[in-house]
Amino acid sequence: MGLNAPNSKYFCLYCNCQSELRWDMDQNFENSGNHACNVKGENRKPALFPAINQENYIPDELHLLLRIVDVLMECFFNDVIKKKEFEKKIKLEIEQAMQNIKVHFEFFKSRSTSGKWDWTSLMGPDKKRVLEHFPISQFISGTRGQEIEKLWKEFLRLYKVLRKPFLSDQEIDAFEIDAKQWIRTFYCATEGRPNSISHKPGLYRKQDVTPYMHVFAQHMHQFMRQLKMKNLSLRYFSTSSIERKNHDQVRLFFGGTTMGGGTEKKSEY
Template identity: 35%
Template sequence: MAIVLGFNAPNSKHFCPWCLCTKENIGNKHKVCVIEKTMDQIKLKPPPGHVKSPLLQMIPLSHYVPDELHIMLRIWDRLWDLVLQELKTQNQFNDLTRAKILAEMRRISISFNFWQEQGTQNWSYTSLMGGDKEKVLKNFNFRVVFAEERAFLINQLWRNFYELYNNMKSQKINPSHFADQAKQWLDLFLTPFQGKPNTITFKMGLYRPKDVTPYMHVLVHHLPEFMEQHQKFGLSAFSCAPVKKKNHDQVSAFFRKTMKDGGKGIERKSAIFEILHYENRSLYFAQKGTIDKYSKPQHIHVKKLKK
């Protein structure tokens, strides 16, 4: 979307395609942001952050709808990263903790792994698909790695986000109710510490304003407005999920194929060309009903002859 709008990277000072909020203000929970830019403005007098002219100028900015899948996936990544960061800061990210995380993932039927890249100290981990991320949001119990009170707070943050995600996709939800709920979730995310540091009165908070990401900003400030505008379809009508699935299918079809013939030397075409070629042929087969004309090839098992 940033490319289509000629917009700079989402981690820059002006990170939001819809409003003029800046990075310094992203974690300010008293600030209220609304969709304030318009396509005319971007065309004629681009606000800061719009580095190129937009590609699709005929589409009004309010029709660029953020999609709920990416909001969930990216916020999930941030929440998970914050958990691991906390364990690392406390020097708790050790074999024992990793084993506990793996066991908890197994309990909720997710295949997950940690590994170290050769020659580095950094731990990588399985990047989960959307469905597994949902399961973690709903079921992962952080009590396995945190003390009771802390785990309670973090579990609450994850469960409430899961509920928000479901409401995002629902057509029945009232946008102003959703706005309140999203705001409360951000407040929970930003729970400040209480009491005096290093005394018995001290109670740790959750995260800092600078931990807030552009996707969280969109969730809290703009999504309710989009829901209001597009309620008759529901936001899921604009979802990228089917496109993502398609992308996944094409990429896996491509790699399945190339794995088999191992590249064809100078005859090799670019990956994107092959994918489109494959797509074209599948469409042709589907339209002409070729599949029904020929029976499926039978699998033949050839046993190695024993000498």
């Protein structure tokens, strides 16, 4: 679509937001297109399909779910992997907790990352099940664990709103406010001194906010309004059927796949 990589300075297809401001929810970035690459030395690449108007590019709600949940899970696992008892105790407990909610999940040491811990790549339905049912506070104690659990459930709630076939103007307005607040909660800083009454542990860093999160909070509500005017919704443009087809082809060709834990059961998005 004529843009540089997602880690470039001007990363967004829909606005001129700079990468170091992805977290900023106090600004409003309109769906006006990315013009900064053309004038600020970013060497914007030519569009692959110049005949298609940029206004007709709609973000895929499925990949918003998949990629944002990837970040949430990675942040959580990075917290627990640091603990001394991870390999002997916590690892097995997490795998059992996943099994309890009927999600096939395993940790393993990856050869491609010099023996660092990696984990099963989950598909859409399993990721939604994890967001809703995984007991985070069992592995991260105190207020921080509870806040992370709320963060996961709130993202799932917002995703379900985004997926609705029909939305009122009030629902879209509420989605805009709540999605931006969700980002603020994601990167909220630690408050107060440790072990004091006023101490409130933070969650993650501003730089952990990804381009997908930026699009989720800054642009999706605009697309929801545009589509509503045409009696359409985002779910009509989902690529879930294409992803399912790709998954089935990989499974049949290679006799298996790492998606969904590499199980033989059928998975649906």
